[in-house]
Amino acid sequence: MGKGDKKTRRGKIVNGTYGARRKRKADKKPVVAGGSGAKKKK
Numbered sequence: 001m002g003k004g005d006k007k008t009r010r011g012k013i014v015n016g017t018y019g020a021r022r023k024r025k026a027d028k029k030p031v032v033a034g035g036s037g038a039k040k041k042k
Contacts, residue, residue, distance in 0.1 A: 009022050
C-alpha cells in the first residue's frame with residue numbers, strides 16, 4: 001500500500017488521477033448578496 005497502489009490516495013496523487021479516494025476540489029461559487037436577482041418592479 002503506497003505510491004504504486006492505484007486504490008490509495010497517495011497512489012492517485014503519484015499517478016495523477018482522481019476517484020473515490022481523491023476527490024477534485026469543488027469550485028466555491030461566491031454567494032451574491034441581494035437574493036435571487038429577479039427584476040424589480042418600478
